[in-house]
Amino acid sequence: MSTELLFLLGTLAIVFYIWQKRTYSFWKRHGVKSIRSLPLLGNTREFLTGRVPFFEQIQKFHQAPGFENEPFVGVYMAYRPALIIRDLDLIKTVMIKKFQYFNNRVLQTDPHNDALGFNNLFFARSPAWRELRTKISPVFTTGKIKQMYPLMVKIGKNLEDSAERLGSGSNIQVKDLCARFTTDLIATIAFGLEANALQNARSEFFYHNKAIFSLTLSRAIDFAIIFMLPALAPLARVKLFSKETTKFIRSSINYVLTERERTGQKRNDLVDILLAMKRQASANSEESLKTIDLDYLVAQAAIFQTAGFETSSSTMTLTLYELAKNNDLQQRLRQEISDFFGDEDHVSYERIQEMPYLSQVVNETLRKYPIVGYAERECSQPDEGERFSLDPYHNMVLPHGMSIYISTLAIHRDPQYWPDPEKFDPERFNPSNRDSLNMDAYMPFGVGPRNCIGMRLGLLQSKLGLVHLLRNHRVYTCEQTVDKIEWSPVSPVIASKHDIVLRLEKVSG
Structure with a gap:
């Protein structure tokens, strides 16, 4: 080996040593307690090697031994320092009281090559985010959801028919059935399309919805960058949706x-809102030209x-799994469903909102299984004026661009807030226990202000699916039912590693 090559390798080794010592001493230099890290991998070895999903990695940070009494913990997302906030008061400060410093998400896709990912409401950055949310919010008002409800009931009845066709005593993959239901719901109430996922096993809409959450190695790398190293998104040209899915969504929405x-025609749905945005932009020379770009509109629909599709179907699936394991709870809910249906073939919008035990059951599912599993924000410090610090917990002023993470999964399963947290107990949400x-x-x-805009609609979807499925059917565990749910390591949201299989039985009366 030549002297020049040895010198070069030696120099690189010294540079790397100095870099990693400097990089991984960030929290120590600022006097913040942190979890011991590894060079290059930081604290995210399990996530980067595909052993755990991202939300579980955040949960492990929150629950790291020795930090139980700390309001926050320093970690390294590969080489990038980030803060895990554990204290509820500090969480409220960051997410609500001092929202002006935390109005952007950490997550990013490629702003130049991913129009569908970068421009949608979830990923949009301030100030574009605020304007976009204001325009889309009318879709989710109580009045608009109430107008949509008859369309939703029709899909609920289709779900009943599908359960009938499966046959009493069948062992079913519950997620597949629930996801077909939510696919049909979203297609009809948002776009005025019939996806026919419940009737057609080969529904194109259903196929592409599933594909979004089915990760290949290249897609897993894209998601790792989006979640953890967003600064690399433009360099790696990562995209939220695959080429095939992007093409399908773009053509479908363009057609509508x-x-x-x-x-x-007017249907008071998302498409009407998008068309109104397009008309407004065309009439207003000051409006950003991107608003009338097709991909900008398609991004919101996507x-x-x-x-x-994913959140409501997962909530339904996990509820049915818990009810199959707790027959007394299931019977109590089925009795309430029977009472509220009466002699009708559906429950009215007002009545489904009034079903007390149904609300308790769904709330407890979301307590034990918060579908996203974590929340995150990016610190945006102003060029001038007061800067955000960790006072009164610490005198550190957070650097601009610092990532903040909160493990909703860990907090939802913390015994100091939820006694016996692994137990599925809807009574926690009984009004008498408030x-x-x-x-x-x-x-x-x-x-806070960047919470889920579709929360009410998502809850209604899950409740509607449950009442129509359990109205004339019961679910039981079977020999294929998993004893305990293990998380899928490649899923971006909470999902079972193994199919959840239950036995479906027709019940008369």
Whole structure:
């Protein structure tokens, strides 16, 4: 080996040593307690090697031994320092009281090559985010959801028919059935389309919805960058949706927008809102030109479709799993469903909101299984004026761009807030127990101004699916039912590693 090569290797080794010593001493230099890290991998070895999903990695940080009494813990996302906030008061400060310093998400995709990912409401950055949320919010008002409800009931009845076709005594993959139901719901109430996922096993809508959450190695790398190293997103040209899914969503929404403009039909849905945005931009020379770009409009539809499909179907699936393991609870809920249906073939919008035990059951599912599993924000310090610090816990002023993470999964399963947290107990949410609950420790839809915009609609979807499925059927565990749910290591949201299989039985009366 030549002297020059040895010198070069030696120099690189010294540079790397100095870099990693400097990089991984960030929290020590600032006097913040931190979890011991590894060079290059930081504290995220388990996530980066595919052993645990990202939300579980955040949960492990929160629950790290020796930090039980700390309001926050320093970690390294590979080489990037980040803060895990554990204290509920500090969480409220960051997410609500001092939101002006934390109005952006950490997550990012490529702003230049991923129009569908970068421009949608979930990923949008301030000030574009605030304007976009204001425009889309009308879709989710109580009045609009109430107008959608008859369309939703129709899909609920289709779910009943599908359960009938499966046959009494069948062992079913519950997630598949629930996901077909939510696919049909989102397609009809958001876009005015019939996805026919419940009737057609080969539904194209269903196929592409599933594909969004089915990760290949290259897609797993994309998601790792989006979640953990967003600064690399433009360099790696990562995209939220695959080429195939992007093409399908773009063509579907383009068709709907074109048809709606041609016919002039109004359905008070997301498409009407998007067309109004397009018209407003065309009439206003000061409006950003991107608002009338097709991909900008499609981006909003894409995230609506993605989030609505996965979260509600997972909530339904995990509820049915817990009810199958707790027959007394299931019977109590089925009795309430029978009472509220009466002699009708559906439950009205007002009545489904009034079902007390149904609400308790769904709330407890979301307590034990908060579907996203964590929340995150990026610190945005102003160029001038007061800067955000960790006072009164610490005198550190957070650097601009610092990532903040909160483990909703860990908080939802913390025995100091939820006694016997592994037990599925809807009585926690009985109104008579309200005074004993710390609702600051309950955040299934996020916290603060950037919480889930579709929260009410998502809850209604899950409830509607459950009442129509359990109206004439019961679910039981079977020999294929998993004893305990293990998380899928490649899923970006809470999902079982193994299919959840239950036995479906027809019940008369």
